[in-house]
Amino acid sequence: MPETTPRGLTRLAFGGDYNPEQWPESVWQEDVRLMREAGVTMVSVGIFSWALLEPSPGTYDFGWLDRLLDLLHVHGIRVDLGTPTVVPPVWFYRAHPEALPVTAEGVRYEFGSRAAICHSNADYRAAAATITTRLAERYGDHPALAMWHVHNEYGVPVSACYCDSCAAHFRRWLATTYGTVDAVNAAWGTAFWGQRYAGFEDINPPRLTPAAVNPGQALDYKRFADATMRENFRMERDILHRLSPGVPVTTNFMTALSQCDSVDYWAWGREVDLVTNDHYLITDGRRTHVNLAMAADLTRSVAGGAPWLLLEHSTSGVNWQPRNPAKAPGQMARNSLTHVARGSEGALFFQWRQSRRGAEKFHSAMVPHGGTDTRVWREVVELGASVEALGEIRGTRTEADVAVLWDWQSWWAQNLDWRPSVDHEARERADAFYEALYDRHLTVDFAHPEADVSRYPLVVVPALYLMTEAAGRNLTAYVENGGTLVVSYFSGIVDEHDAVHEGAYPGPLRDVLGLTVEEFSPLLPGERVRVTGPDGTELSADVWTEFVVPRGADTVLTYADGLAAGLPAVTRHRLGEGTAWYVSTRLGADGLGTLLGRASEDAQLAPRADLPRDVEVVRRTGESGTYLFAVNHTGSDAKVPLGVPGTELLTGDRAAGRLAVPAGAVRVVRLDG
Template sequence: MPETTPTGLHRLAYGGDYNPEQWPESVWQEDVRLMREAGVTMVSVGIFSWARLEPEPGVHDFGWLDRLLDLLHEHGIRADLGTPTVAPPAWFYRAHPEALPVTREGTRYAFGSRGAICHSSPAYHAAAADITERLAHRYGSHPALALWHVHNEYGVPVSACYCDTCADRFRHWLDARYGSVGAVNDAWGTAFWGQHYTAYDQIDPPRVTPTVGNPAQQLDYRRFADATMRDNFVRERDILHRLAPGVPVTTNFMTALSQCDSVDYWAWGREVDLVTNDHYLITDGRRTQVNLAMAADLTRSVAGGAPWLLLEHSTSGVNWQPRNPAKRPGEMARNSLAHVARGSEGAMFFQWRQSRRGAEKFHSAMVPHAGTDSRVWREVVALGADLGALAGLRGTRTVADAAMVWDWHSWWAQSLEWRPSEDLDARERADSFYETLWDRHLTVDFAHPEADLSAHPLVVVPALYLTTEAAGRNLRSYVENGGTLVVSYFSGIVDEHDAVHPGAHPGALRDVLGLTVEEWSPLGEGETVRLTERAGDRALTGDVWTEFVVPRGAETVWTYADGPAAGRPAVTRHRLGEGTAWYVSTRLAPPALDAIIGAACEDAGIAARSELPRDVEVVRRTGEGGTYLFALNHTSADAKVPLDGPGTELFGGEAVTGHLAVPAGAVRVVRLA
């Protein structure tokens, strides 16, 4: 089995992307001195260095990288060494312009950015394999090497290419998947609009058409594009495994950012030795700490619950959003330690030294333009000391309370054209359900819809438009065996080919939910409906969506008081076997959704944690290294967190019992006795 932790790293990983090629070598000595001052244990190098490593075809310059890795090793700093295949040199594209990707509209991208790659290009395959082999031969046994870092953020900014090379490879992919053109016709429903094919060479990528193209074809092309990128990763990974055995291989994911929704990370998680992730705060008015926790929980789940690594985030503001505010004092430490609480074995940044030139010169860094006489630098040094105090938790695992079903293929299908309402948004539903659970101080695992759910007393399904028969059976079995399930609207509708399940909606989920849906009635912009509770006086408000629900074993808990489905069930509860399944047929904002989640928690035997203040985050990691309780105060007021036993607060070293005092904006970590 390959190693799954960075070799030679005995503390948590701390550092960032280091791009010394942007600076004269006279700066390098100062960099490593500052790295030691900050407590840096590992840096990522070489990710965008192909043009420097191979300035001309077949002409290589490794001397600067030799000197750099030797310097890092001399100062006790480990290296996450990149294969620079995300950014081929200008000479490569001059020789192979066909390796630049083509858009659906037929426009070929130009050189001058990053990630402009046709992943089907044979020339790219050969050149990427060559530079990877050379790096592996030269540095596979270098004493500074801790981790191989293949490519960078696959799928950003281009995942799918629509050129003729991709068209040919897509046809071979279809033949391997379906076995015959007839089977492709059946899967895609080509009888509709006369799209029947009689030979593979008639099939093209889903390029621009006069009106909506075949949705099943579009869905399969997203699968093909994802698989093609993954094949390229595996090709480089296998070279590194062969030539540098014992050194783990990764690539940096972007699990919860919409910019990378083209990647099925369930599949990718099985291919890397160590799951790593990049996370950047979306500062659009949302509670950034909730999105951060969601990204960390999802990444841990992609890793199968095992420890993972935050490979990039920012010390302060980024540079690519409409508005890029600086992080407030203490926010960088809270962000970093929130990831560690949820399973990361460290906190890495983009980047070490802030660039003076290029597209990311206004992106924050560990050493900012202001230098070491700055708040950011002082916080960087303080965070390094805090992470140094947490070395003992390496290998422990985060403890989860509930699970959320998450499936990229379903999202791809739901995002295609001509759905019943443009306001249907799978990501928005996932965010809302997650925020509701987060506000109840519940730590969440994410799960594929066909995965074993039995370890979780509560499972929520915010959006599962595409639900396979196997997934439907899995969710039913989960409930029958004692689980509590909460399902949101527009789930269970189609199979893996985007074909509507036979019979009434919600298709594959009819039996577990104990109901059918006669018809949907999406609401107009700004229109709302009121829900009343059958056995109480609570009223809720929904928007975007309503349904004509017919109970077939389920009981009605909330009813539509007005709107198109007035008098009909809005929220139902179905007792099935030893468990219970809830259904929510309209869009509820988190405060209203909490009423349903609260009732489901009672069914699941999950006690309310009302003693914890809002926006005070409490997470546990446990294992052979002990049990660690993280308390993160995202508020401007001091807080107290109850402890279920005595322990030692690791940043201050004091013994604590009863309650843990957490100052405003601060983080405390207790190793429980």
């Protein structure tokens, strides 16, 4: 079995992307001195260095990398060594211009950025295998090597190419997946609009068409593009496993960022030895720490609950959003330690030293342009000491309370053309339900729809347009055996080929929810409806309504106006030993809070009213003990009930009763017993 922890790393990982090729070697000694001052334990090296390592075809220059790895080893700094296959050199593209990807509109990208790759191109695959082999042969047993880092952020910014090479590869993929072209015709429903294919040779990628492209074809092309990138990862991984045994291989995910929604991380999580993730705050006016917690929970879930590693985040502002504010004092530590609380085995940044040139010169770094006499540097050093103090938590696992179903392939299908409303976004509902659970101080695991969720008292389905029959049976059994299920609208609509399930909506959820939906009735921009209950409850909703027909379910809330006036808006169905709730409209934060409060009562999840809003409490447990993380995102001091006394690891103080957590601070208590 491959190793799943960085080789030779006995502490939590702390450091970042180190790109010394941007600087004269005279700076390197200063870098390693500062790394030791900051408590750096590991750096990522070589990710964008193909042009330096192979300056011309078949001519290699490893001297600078030899000197760098030896220097880092002497100073006790472990290395996450990249295969630089995300940016082939310009000489490669001169020889193989067809390796540049083509858009659905037929435009070929040019060299001059990053990740401009046709993953079906045979010349790219061969060149990537060669440089990976050379690196593994030279550094596979280097004493500084902790793990291998293949490529960089697969799917960003290009996942799919539509060139002729991809067309031929797509046909081969379809033949392997379906066996016959008749099976493809059946899956895609090509009888509609006369799209039937006589042979595989007739099929092309879903290029630009005058109206909506066949949705089954478009969905399968997304699967194909994802699988093709994964083929290339496996190729490099297998080379590294063979030539560098005992060293884990990873690639950096971007699990919760919409920029990388073209990747099915459930599948990718099974391919890496250690799940790693990059996370950057999206500063769009929302509570950024909630999205951060969500990303960490999702990454841990992709890792199957095992410890994972935050491989990139930012010390302060980034540079690629329309507006890039700096992080507030203390926010860097809060962000970093929140990831650790939710399962990361450390915190690394992009990047070590801020670049003077290039597209990311305004992206923050551990060593900013202003050097060591800066707030950022002082906070980096302080954070390094905190990470060092938490070393004993290595190998422990984060405890979760509830599960949220999440499926990238369902999102791919829902986001295709011609859906009932452009205002219904699967990601928006996922964010909204997660935030409502976060505000109830519940820690979330995410799960694939067909995964075993029997250990969770509450399972939430915020948006699952595509649902297999197996997933439907899974949720029905979950409720029958005593679970509490909450399902949001427009779930269970189509099967894995984007074909509507036979019979009334919502397909495989009809029985577990005890209802059918006769018709969707999306609302126009600005329209709202009221939903009311017999106890006087009145909530406001927008975007979506439905004509719901109870078939065993009880009506909890009713539409008070709109086309669905008088019909159920929220229902509750007892089935076997459990309960299933259905929400047929888009409730706001207050409405979701009310609903999840009632569902939590069914699930016998005790309320946590003694915890202030935006003070999160998470536990990690393992052989070394139980650790309570308290993260205060507010501007006021807070008190967190401990229950069991313990020792606060960042200060060394004893803690009992109610733990004091200063404004903007983090406290970590090893609980006694």
